[in-house]
Amino acid sequence: MIPGRLTVVTLGAYDVPALRAFYESLGWTSNTPGGDEFAAFPLGGAVFTLYRMDLLAEESHSPMPPRGAWRAVTLAINVEREEMVAEAIDAARAAGAQIRAEPVKRDWGGVSAYFADPEGNVWEVAWLPDSRFDERGALIWPY
């Protein structure tokens, strides 16, 4: 039996201190001790961590990907109000993120935009009409 939960998302990082500094510049707090191997950011209902690429590859018996390759994964930050998408993208731009897509209306009924961190990991900022959140900021999936 496999519990239906997604507790931690870990990105392999080539430069953990640099990526950690980028995410701290977004206003996020890493409350783990410093170091060049690992950083953790509790983000609402899930924990977001950075782990040195070679260590993650070794531990998971996976080959290291080419630096800069897209990982075919997006991590989303859902927000309460439509205008918060643009506000978040402006904040990401100010922090040095690469903006991949400015806020636009999507076929699925909401508004979203994308930015990438300095190693090419892609985040979406998304607004859905009538979305609700629990007290930790986790999205209450309506379906």
Place this chain on the structure above:
Amino acid sequence: MIPGRLTVVTLGAYDVPALRAFYESLGWTSNTPGGDEFAAFPLGGAVFTLYRMDLLAEESHSPMPPRGAWRAVTLAINVEREEMVAEAIDAARAAGAQIRAEPVKRDWGGVSAYFADPEGNVWEVAWLPDSRFDERGALIWPY
């Protein structure tokens, strides 16, 4: 300002129905309408979704990765008891997952194992001593 939350994790999928079937065979429930473009699994404090690779690449202005390439990302399922790691890995094996690493004690103090889905996305099943969870199954980060 960028809210510190990670609400949705989306994997680009080459074959959404096949991957959806794999995750349903783990005992997880996708409560979205069927279709070959999208599937969503609410997993505790975060929502896990599959989205057709070309659509995700287009929406996020990212190049499609080679099929089968590792994404340098791991998604974790934290469990309450040490023996649940082996139980989950056995269940994943029975569902046809590729086991990347059998359960072993890790330098960071816990036990973990890794499996990959049919498109090579890597999951970790992890146990940490004294870990606690909220009522949705989200890990309460202790630090």
